[in-house]
Amino acid sequence: MAVLRFASLFVSFLALHSVNAGPSAAADPCAKIAGKNFVPPADALACEKSFPFNETLRQNVLTTVSRVFDFYTFEDYYLKSPPPFQESTIDIRAALRKLNTTKYQTDYDFNKDLFDFTNQLNDGHTRWLPDCIGFFQNILPTPIVSLEVKGVQGIYVAPDAVEFISLLGTEYTGFFDSINFNWKRLAGAQVLAIEGQDPYDYVDFIAKTVSGNYLDHGVRVNSVLSSYRIASGDYSQRLGDLAGPSGVQRTSLTFQLVPLDTGKAETVTVPYLAAFLGNAFTDKDSFWANNCAATPITNGIDRRTQSSFVPPKRLQPKASIIDKAHSVNIVLPNPFRPNLTEVAGSDDVLKNYILPDKKTGVMFVGSFGPLDFDQFQADVVAAIDAFKKAGVTRLLIDLSNNGGGFVCLGQFLFQYLAGSKIGYPGFVSSLRGNTLAQKIIAADIKLGIDAFEGFYPADNWAFLNGTQMPSSFDYADPVVPFTINGVNDPTSQRFHDTCELAFSQTVPQDPPFDPSNIAIVSNGNCASTCAMFSTLMNERLATKIAVFGGRPGQNIEFKGMAGNQVLEWADLDSEIKTAGLKDDPLAPPDLLVSANFRHNWRTAWSFFDENKPIAYVSELPRFRFAYTTDTYNNPQNLWLFAVSQMLK
Numbered sequence: 001m002a003v004l005r006f007a008s009l010f011v012s013f014l015a016l017h018s019v020n021a022g023p024s025a026a027a028d029p030c031a032k033i034a035g036k037n038f039v040p041p042a043d044a045l046a047c048e049k050s051f052p053f054n055e056t057l058r059q060n061v062l063t064t065v066s067r068v069f070d071f072y073t074f075e076d077y078y079l080k081s082p083p084p085f086q087e088s089t090i091d092i093r094a095a096l097r098k099l100n101t102t103k104y105q106t107d108y109d110f111n112k113d114l115f116d117f118t119n120q121l122n123d124g125h126t127r128w129l130p131d132c133i134g135f136f137q138n139i140l141p142t143p144i145v146s147l148e149v150k151g152v153q154g155i156y157v158a159p160d161a162v163e164f165i166s167l168l169g170t171e172y173t174g175f176f177d178s179i180n181f182n183w184k185r186l187a188g189a190q191v192l193a194i195e196g197q198d199p200y201d202y203v204d205f206i207a208k209t210v211s212g213n214y215l216d217h218g219v220r221v222n223s224v225l226s227s228y229r230i231a232s233g234d235y236s237q238r239l240g241d242l243a244g245p246s247g248v249q250r251t252s253l254t255f256q257l258v259p260l261d262t263g264k265a266e267t268v269t270v271p272y273l274a275a276f277l278g279n280a281f282t283d284k285d286s287f288w289a290n291n292c293a294a295t296p297i298t299n300g301i302d303r304r305t306q307s308s309f310v311p312p313k314r315l316q317p318k319a320s321i322i323d324k325a326h327s328v329n330i331v332l333p334n335p336f337r338p339n340l341t342e343v344a345g346s347d348d349v350l351k352n353y354i355l356p357d358k359k360t361g362v363m364f365v366g367s368f369g370p371l372d373f374d375q376f377q378a379d380v381v382a383a384i385d386a387f388k389k390a391g392v393t394r395l396l397i398d399l400s401n402n403g404g405g406f407v408c409l410g411q412f413l414f415q416y417l418a419g420s421k422i423g424y425p426g427f428v429s430s431l432r433g434n435t436l437a438q439k440i441i442a443a444d445i446k447l448g449i450d451a452f453e454g455f456y457p458a459d460n461w462a463f464l465n466g467t468q469m470p471s472s473f474d475y476a477d478p479v480v481p482f483t484i485n486g487v488n489d490p491t492s493q494r495f496h497d498t499c500e501l502a503f504s505q506t507v508p509q510d511p512p513f514d515p516s517n518i519a520i521v522s523n524g525n526c527a528s529t530c531a532m533f534s535t536l537m538n539e540r541l542a543t544k545i546a547v548f549g550g551r552p553g554q555n556i557e558f559k560g561m562a563g564n565q566v567l568e569w570a571d572l573d574s575e576i577k578t579a580g581l582k583d584d585p586l587a588p589p590d591l592l593v594s595a596n597f598r599h600n601w602r603t604a605w606s607f608f609d610e611n612k613p614i615a616y617v618s619e620l621p622r623f624r625f626a627y628t629t630d631t632y633n634n635p636q637n638l639w640l641f642a643v644s645q646m647l648k
């Protein structure tokens with residue numbers, strides 16, 4: 001059962017590759033690493049840096065990126081990000097100008113600079129993700145966690161590192177054997193310093209420079225550490241951004257630590273070994289062709305030309321992060337997986353249990369991006385029916401590392417728990433009223449495009465009184481004035497989502513549980529749809545929320561990235577092409593490289609202050625707990641502890 005699963009691309013790589021041992025290997029740094037699943041990071045970097053800088057590609061990429069930024073809801077907030085999110089302050093247009101004038105030696109250097117700039121916006125919805133440099137993940141055999149031991153919190157090498165890292169297989173661990181590096185004896189060691197710094201300071205440094213994805217610094221601190229999650233429908237453990245970052249920047253990390261075997265402080269330099277998760281290649285040319293050049297799905301399509309054999313379906317909005325740093329998926333080692341009997345509706349991203357007290361139901365919602373949109377709703381109903389039938393009166397929801405998914409599944413779960421009497425289950429929303437957005441809406445109306453072919457048409461939305469807008473309604477003419485940080489940044493009219501149209505299960509009128517008997521736990525890494533769901537639970541039901549982990553003495557929000565709907569680059573390009581506007585001078589060109597420039601396309605306005613996006617409203621959890629050796633990788637132990645503290 002304890003098998004390692006890589007991305008499917010990786011599997012095809014194993015199947016397709018034939019070992020290259022040609023004479024060119026010495027001269028061609030990509031040939032040197034061809035056919036290997038794990039490679040020393042310096043060798044991976046040499047291959048990536050073997051492609052010279054190309055001005056044509058820079059102009060193509062920067063033109064697309066800067067025109068996509070025109071649609072980005074939060075652009076002008078970055079000029080001066082409000083507290084406590086000041087760390088994410090940057091003049092986006094000035095940064096783009098610098099990227100356009102900097103002299104680069106290699107294609108890698110340009111892409112890495114652009115990647116880092118968008119990564120440090122700390123918005124997992126808005127990132128440049130170039131496949132060419134994104135297919136390597138560096139892995140350290142000593143993932144770290146923050147634990148409270150005898151009343152004092154500290155950084156430790158994950159005590160389960162041996163069980164956990166061994167699941168990577170002998171190709172990974174064999175490398176360490178071959179250099180006689182005994183990493184196993186470091187499991188559970190207390191860490192006194194990393195790279196000569198206080199370990200929490202070093203964790204802060206990684207949170208600031210590597211983690212990205214979340215506006216809140218405290219949430220990113222937890223991203224640095226190893227933690228449990230549900231991935232690919234199974235219990236899994238993240239390496240964390242220290243032990244498993246995307247890319248191959250570092251070759252090793254120096255720790256001062258106290259191993260359990262000697263009990264004495266020593267300094268150890270631990271090497272990284274990088275996993276390759278991309279497509280098969282044999283040399284430099286095939287590396288570029290198979291991993292860097294644009295593919296048939298890099299750019300969007302004109303949806304009007306789609307096959308009429310496909311039954312028409314309304315498009316479903318998504319809000320999620322792409323957890324690039326965790327492409328390598330390692331299951332949670334066996335002894336730490338819940339051993340309670342699963343209750344009905346446990347399927348894919350949902351795992352449901354009744355605790356031994358027989359009063360508390362647990363629902364681990366690992367993601368709002370299930371394989372099957374309708375099955376998720378059926379599973380929620382099956383679980384809650386089973387809880388009610390068993391006499392359960394209290395509900396604990398675990399949202400640890402929930403990266404979001406379908407906007408309407410977050411609203412469905414909220415509506416089901418709140419009861420339909422509460423009314424509209426979403427946020428008031430709007431999108432940016434830039435010139436091209438206005439042209440798209442007007443063109444869609446002229447062409448008769450509706451919610452089956454695009455996200456811009458008005459029948460995706462409802463007026464604030466709940467009536468669905470007709471597709472012929474122009475909700476960005478006129479635009480609504482809005483000023484942020486002194487910049488005039490008009491929006492569309494405000495509107496509601498129309499998720500009820502996608503609810504395939506009947507929602508009860510009254511809440512199935514007294515809302516004061518519901519509690520939420522997570523590590524704050526609750527992104528996008530998950531952030532919107534937990535914010536609804538907080539703002540509208542005053543649900544008790546706890547966040548585990550973080551740096552002692554430092555705040556941590558319960559919601560990670562709380563934007564709203566995300567458009568991938570191909571999605572936005574499809575909106576433009578479907579509206580017949582690809583030739584417009586404001587339209588971004590097709591990308592020539594295999595990459596994604598996604599962006600946060602809509603705002604969710606807070607119920608607490610309707611002039612503030614929820615992303616910028618600080619909402620701290622009512623409960624804050626440290627992880628212990630019993631709970632950091634053991635969901636069942638964590639739930640029992642949380643219930644004893646939160647649902648007395």
Ligand SMILES: *[C@@H]1O[C@H](CO)[C@@H](O)[C@H](O)[C@H]1NC(C)=O
Pocket residue numbers: 054055056057592
């Ligand atoms: C730069 O990239 C373009 C587009 O892929 C390509 O046509 C051109 O040959 C490249 N230039 C050089 C000097 O390699």
Ligand SMILES: *[C@@H]1O[C@H](CO)[C@@H](O)[C@H](O)[C@H]1NC(C)=O
Pocket residue numbers: 059062063066100
């Ligand atoms: C980069 O700068 C050059 C020179 O000023 C300019 O012609 C070009 O349009 C700029 N590219 C982008 C994407 O802004």
Ligand SMILES: *[C@@H]1O[C@H](CO)[C@@H](O)[C@H](O)[C@H]1NC(C)=O
Pocket residue numbers: 335336338339340634636637
């Ligand atoms: C079930 O898991 C819990 C928590 O990890 C553990 O304390 C308990 O001993 C396990 N029970 C059995 C029967 O394995």
Ligand SMILES: *[C@@H]1O[C@H](CO)[C@@H](O)[C@H](O)[C@H]1NC(C)=O
Pocket residue numbers: 463465466467
């Ligand atoms: C809701 O508002 C719209 C726009 O103002 C209006 O056309 C519609 O009649 C209203 N619906 C109801 C049921 O009041």
